[in-house]
Amino acid sequence: MTTNDEKTKLIAGLDDNALDHDYDGIIELDNALPPWWLYMFYGTIIFAIFYTINFFGMGAYKQQDELKEQYAIAQKSIEKYQKEHGSSVDENSVVLVAEAEKLADGKIIYEKNCVACHAANGGGGVGPNFTDDYWIHGNSINDVFKTIKYGVPEKGMIPWESQLNPNQIQNVASFILTEFKNKNVEGGKEPQGDKIE
Ligand code: HEC
Numbered sequence: 001m002t003t004n005d006e007k008t009k010l011i012a013g014l015d016d017n018a019l020d021h022d023y024d025g026i027i028e029l030d031n032a033l034p035p036w037w038l039y040m041f042y043g044t045i046i047f048a049i050f051y052t053i054n055f056f057g058m059g060a061y062k063q064q065d066e067l068k069e070q071y072a073i074a075q076k077s078i079e080k081y082q083k084e085h086g087s088s089v090d091e092n093s094v095v096l097v098a099e100a101e102k103l104a105d106g107k108i109i110y111e112k113n114c115v116a117c118h119a120a121n122g123g124g125g126v127g128p129n130f131t132d133d134y135w136i137h138g139n140s141i142n143d144v145f146k147t148i149k150y151g152v153p154e155k156g157m158i159p160w161e162s163q164l165n166p167n168q169i170q171n172v173a174s175f176i177l178t179e180f181k182n183k184n185v186e187g188g189k190e191p192q193g194d195k196i197e
Helices: 004-012 035-057 063-085 100-113 141-150 166-179
Strands: 018-023 026-029
Touching (some): 063 166, 100 166, 141 166
Antiparallel strands (some): 018 026
């Protein structure tokens, strides 16, 4: 009598490399692994050893560093955005800027958008005179910023909010308050508003 095990091996003709166990007629063959697969497998083991040492032991890579790097990149792009859009400046936080390049920027904006009504020398025309001591809407940097931003549409002063970004409004407001202050240009428009020393 042959055992079940032996029968299965015989049927399969595999008695050479069949392993010595049998589960309900299912047998396991001890075939040689394909070399390409085997060496790749050894390779992954060797790689894992070096990788683990390098990663955890020598600290060649740290998530904390990568986070810092990414953070710095994000911070740069926020600064760039704010520089371009000036999103952080409003009528409460606006300051009178004194840097030459910002005033020069304000001058360019003024010449492009404002001279038609306020004159190149600030003496006024359709709009009020900036070179006298009289102001309709106040002459603090906050007041002037607000007037430029929201305008006085019913009186013909355009709201510039949609055309100039907050930084540009800050620059042109600072330019007006710096460049035209107490100049009292000849031929300027008659005073309007209240006298503010
Ligand atoms: C279409 C004509 C026109 C243009 C263009 C114009 N303004 Fe005016 N602006 C006016 C008028 C009119 C007033 C007066 C509003 C009032 O009577 O309340 C005024 C008022 C102002 C005031 C307030 C003056 C005060 O006495 O309180 C400021 C500041 C001002 N303009 C800045 C600007 C700036 C900056 C620009 C360009 C970005 C500009 N304006 C462009 C017509 C203009």
